[in-house]
Amino acid sequence: MTTGKTRVDAKKLTDFTIRAFQKVGVPQEDAQITARILVATDLRGVDTHGIAHLAGYVRGVKGGRINRKPNVKVFSQAPATATMDGDQGLGFVVGHHAMMEAIHRAEKTGAGFITVRNSTHFGAGAPYAMIALEHDMVGIAMTSTGLGVVAPGSVKPAVGTNPLAVAVPAGKKPPFVLDMATSVVAGSKVELARREGKSMPEGWVIDKEGKPITDPTEYKVSSEGGLLPLGGTPALGAYKGFGLGVLVEILCGVLSGSSAIILKKPPEMTYCEHFFGALRIDSFLPVKNFKKSMDEMIEAFEALPTLPGARKIYAAGGYEAEIEKDRKANGIPLHFKVVEGLQGLAKELDIKYDL
Amino acid sequence: MTTGKTRVDAKKLTDFTIRAFQKVGVPQEDAQITARILVATDLRGVDTHGIAHLAGYVRGVKGGRINRKPNVKVFSQAPATATMDGDQGLGFVVGHHAMMEAIHRAEKTGAGFITVRNSTHFGAGAPYAMIALEHDMVGIAMTSTGLGVVAPGSVKPAVGTNPLAVAVPAGKKPPFVLDMATSVVAGSKVELARREGKSMPEGWVIDKEGKPITDPTEYKVSSEGGLLPLGGTPALGAYKGFGLGVLVEILCGVLSGSSAIILKKPPEMTYCEHFFGALRIDSFLPVKNFKKSMDEMIEAFEALPTLPGARKIYAAGGYEAEIEKDRKANGIPLHFKVVEGLQGLAKELDIKYDL
Numbered sequence: 001m002t003t004g005k006t007r008v009d010a011k012k013l014t015d016f017t018i019r020a021f022q023k024v025g026v027p028q029e030d031a032q033i034t035a036r037i038l039v040a041t042d043l044r045g046v047d048t049h050g051i052a053h054l055a056g057y058v059r060g061v062k063g064g065r066i067n068r069k070p071n072v073k074v075f076s077q078a079p080a081t082a083t084m085d086g087d088q089g090l091g092f093v094v095g096h097h098a099m100m101e102a103i104h105r106a107e108k109t110g111a112g113f114i115t116v117r118n119s120t121h122f123g124a125g126a127p128y129a130m131i132a133l134e135h136d137m138v139g140i141a142m143t144s145t146g147l148g149v150v151a152p153g154s155v156k157p158a159v160g161t162n163p164l165a166v167a168v169p170a171g172k173k174p175p176f177v178l179d180m181a182t183s184v185v186a187g188s189k190v191e192l193a194r195r196e197g198k199s200m201p202e203g204w205v206i207d208k209e210g211k212p213i214t215d216p217t218e219y220k221v222s223s224e225g226g227l228l229p230l231g232g233t234p235a236l237g238a239y240k241g242f243g244l245g246v247l248v249e250i251l252c253g254v255l256s257g258s259s260a261i262i263l264k265k266p267p268e269m270t271y272c273e274h275f276f277g278a279l280r281i282d283s284f285l286p287v288k289n290f291k292k293s294m295d296e297m298i299e300a301f302e303a304l305p306t307l308p309g310a311r312k313i314y315a316a317g318g319y320e321a322e323i324e325k326d327r328k329a330n331g332i333p334l335h336f337k338v339v340e341g342l343q344g345l346a347k348e349l350d351i352k353y354d355l
Numbered sequence: 356m357t358t359g360k361t362r363v364d365a366k367k368l369t370d371f372t373i374r375a376f377q378k379v380g381v382p383q384e385d386a387q388i389t390a391r392i393l394v395a396t397d398l399r400g401v402d403t404h405g406i407a408h409l410a411g412y413v414r415g416v417k418g419g420r421i422n423r424k425p426n427v428k429v430f431s432q433a434p435a436t437a438t439m440d441g442d443q444g445l446g447f448v449v450g451h452h453a454m455m456e457a458i459h460r461a462e463k464t465g466a467g468f469i470t471v472r473n474s475t476h477f478g479a480g481a482p483y484a485m486i487a488l489e490h491d492m493v494g495i496a497m498t499s500t501g502l503g504v505v506a507p508g509s510v511k512p513a514v515g516t517n518p519l520a521v522a523v524p525a526g527k528k529p530p531f532v533l534d535m536a537t538s539v540v541a542g543s544k545v546e547l548a549r550r551e552g553k554s555m556p557e558g559w560v561i562d563k564e565g566k567p568i569t570d571p572t573e574y575k576v577s578s579e580g581g582l583l584p585l586g587g588t589p590a591l592g593a594y595k596g597f598g599l600g601v602l603v604e605i606l607c608g609v610l611s612g613s614s615a616i617i618l619k620k621p622p623e624m625t626y627c628e629h630f631f632g633a634l635r636i637d638s639f640l641p642v643k644n645f646k647k648s649m650d651e652m653i654e655a656f657e658a659l660p661t662l663p664g665a666r667k668i669y670a671a672g673g674y675e676a677e678i679e680k681d682r683k684a685n686g687i688p689l690h691f692k693v694v695e696g697l698q699g700l701a702k703e704l705d706i707k708y709d710l
Contacts, residue, residue, distance in 0.1 A: 057650045077466030078638035110433030111466040115639050136658035139604075151656060153665030158656055167607055176605065178598035184591050201590045229525045230585060230592050235556045236539050237585050242670040243533035249652070250523055251493075251532065257640045260652035283433035284470050285612045297604070299504060301513055307565045310508030314596040 007331030008355045014039045016342070016355060017054060023349045024061045025068040026090065034092040037127045042332045046179070047321035048188035049124035052338045055345045057090065057121070061259055065270060066090055066120050070095055080109040082118040083256055088271055091122030095141070095274055099128040102278040103135050116274040117256035125165030126179035126317075132167055132278045133175050136287045139167040140277035144252040146269065147261050149183045149245055150226040152238040155210050157226040161186050162260055163250035167317070169281070171291035173298040177317030182245040183227040190216050190227075195337075203232040251275040275319035361694055362686030363710045369394045371697070371710060372409060378704045379416045380423040381445065382427030388449040392482045397687045400437060400678035401534070403543035404479035407693045410700045412445065412476070420625060421445055421475050427452055428441055435464040437470040446477030450496070450629055454483040457633040458490050465638030470586075471629040472611035481534035481672075487522055487633045488530050491642045494522040495632035499607040501624065502616050504538045504600055505581040507593040510565050512581040515616055516541050517603035522672070524636070526646035528653040532672030537600040538582040545571050545582075558587040606630040 017035035022028060034057070041050035060066040066200035069090025076082035082101060098114045105112030122128070125141040132139025145160030163186070165179040185204050193200050194216040202212040208224035219225070230241025252273035253260045261269070281290050297315070304313040327333075334342075339355070346353035372390035377383060389412070396405035415421040425444025431437035437446040437456060441449035452467045460467030477483070487494025500515030518541070520534040540559050548555050549571040557567040564581035574580070585596025607628035608615045616624070636645050652670070659668040682688075689697075694710070701708035 081465030081638040083639045109464045111468050113466050151659055151668045153661050154659040154668050156659050166602055180595040203591050236558050240535040247521055254648045255639050259648055262655045283436040284438045284610050293609045293614055301618045304509040304511050306508050313506045313509050331463030
């Protein structure tokens with residue numbers, strides 16, 4: 001797990017991240033929020049969406065593409081719902097406030113749903129959905145992304161990888177946390193295969209003639225060819241993955257008053273939209289009963305017999321909870337290229353490097 | 356489209372269905388609700404979930420497994436949410452009332468979410484989600500089903516095909532209507548292949564050793580082997596389809612105070628649970644703007660270039676809207692076996708047959 005990698009303490013990594021954002025003018029509280037989400041993502045093993053991209057976010061703020069002090073506005077016409085304008089702020093900060101807004105509304109009415117326009121990349125969805133857990137709520141987070149996933153029957157990208165995340169509390173067992181791109185794989189999986197010199201299975205990406213690409217160096221995000229929607233081929237349900245991708249596009253892009261990515265022109269394409277939801281469990285049934293029933297279900301899944309090669313059956317989030325336990329105790333293993341990147345960033349910003 | 360099939364008028368089919376349910380003691384209003392949903396399903400081309408199963412529902416009522424006059428109860432702790440007990444009534448009737456309850460709550464608070472226990476099979480999910488359309492809302496419907504879908508890495512069924520449906524209004528274009536099993540295919544697709552003597556693609560079903568089954572006569576719902584979750588294999592995202600299936604299980608089975616199907620014993624397994632939601636669009640942005648933006652997105656999808664063999668790119672529900680137009684004008688094509696079944700039912704119940 002740690003070959004060619006350095007274990008880094010989560011607390012130190014958080015402090016380093018806060019320093020980096022503060023140095024480019026992000027207020028302390030916002031820097032703390034962002035650092036917490038980025039490090040939480042790495043703690044759960046989602047190395048593609050966390051600290052590895054820190055420099056990109058910091059440079060986005062430094063260069064002015066991301067607004068360091070956004071004036072986030074909430075427009076509400078009803079107790080359970082609202083629309084937010086993120087004022088092109090850091091997606092982490094905007095997303096955190098929107099998720100908290102959903103939770104506050106669910107506290108009052110049982111349900112809270114917030115659509116957000118004019119935001120920027122918020123990392124992974126799970127950390128937002130998971131804020132709901134400590135409030136004994138079901139949490140939901142979605143985001144629109146750049147164009148890259150083809151419609152079944154076409155080779156032209158129609159939607160983004162448009163991930164959706166849902167977190168549900170359990171009792172003794174780890175929470176159910178589903179965080180999935182609505183494409184077969186997220187673009188970062190292709191990047192990973194490229195970095196590691198591995199080939200991709202057929203069914204991830206097609207070229208401009210609709211033929212599978214297995215060499216990751218052959219794939220570039222372009223106007224023709226792209227990632228396949230979950231399901232892959234029409235016979236195996238690609239219209240379902242595409243439908244889910246379009247649904248995320250609707251709840252984020254259309255409902256927020258922005259638009260679907262397929263209609264955007266630069267510089268609109270720089271910004272993205274999110275959708276957050278919270279459902280208060282005790283407005284449906286006693287939390288204690290719910291958690292007991294969740295535990296029983298998860299235990300039944302874990303007791304399922306496994307095929308050769310499969311170690312254990314998990315409910316979504318169970319595997320990530322095991323990784324988190326290890327990384328909290330032993331540090332987060334960072335790839336040497338990520339470490340080099342952080343060292344370079346420290347030099348560029350003239351901040352202390354102590355990882 | 357009509358080979359070996361008889362075109363039947365939707366109005367006549369509705370009236371016949373009402374007669375059948377009234378004859379076994381279902382109150383007129385409930386018979387009307389049920390008939391409307393069943394025929395709406397056939398009108399949209401979903402022949403596997405509509406009138407073909409009429410006899411099963413009617414006999415369920417006749418034999419007492421389905422409660423003809425349920426005392427449906429609503430338990431509410433908050434303005435936007437509620438839990439319902441369906442009292443083992445017809446899933447169509449219980450589902451209709453629950454969806455209306457979600458809509459009434461969304462009228463007041465912007466969002467409405469209802470979980471339902473102790474119900475029975477409600478047919479397809481789309482007709483419930485689509486009730487929201489005439490209220491300018493986003494509609495959501497989910498249901499738990501019988502055990503049949505394996506967890507990735509196991510050959511033992513862990514969840515049902517657990518479909519989810521979402522309907523979103525558009526302006527001039529047909530509404531977005533996604534209605535999908537969270538498995539690669541619904542069990543009825545296997546039935547269809549069996550009836551038509553066709554083989555199945557690899558990736559639909561595995562046997563008790565985890566090997567693909569392509570002969571539909573070899574597959575029976577049993578304790579080992581089963582339908583694959585959407586994604587199919589772990590490398591192509593099966594954990595996503597499984598995660599979605601478990602999510603439906605949670606929102607229906609666990610949240611309603613019933614339990615996950617994996618824990619149920621007979622006779623509990625006879626009954627199922629649902630989950631409904633509604634989001635009021637004008638609590639987020641003006642309906643007019645929303646519908647215009649939906650139309651623009653759908654038109655952009657329809658304008659995408661197609662691969663050889665693909666006629667046109669649709670947003671979810673677009674193809675079904677074309678079928679509906681044809682069937683409303685020219686009647687619903689019923690397979691001769693379905694017609695025979697309806698004739699037999701008419702005889703059994705001693706009701707008028709005029710289709």
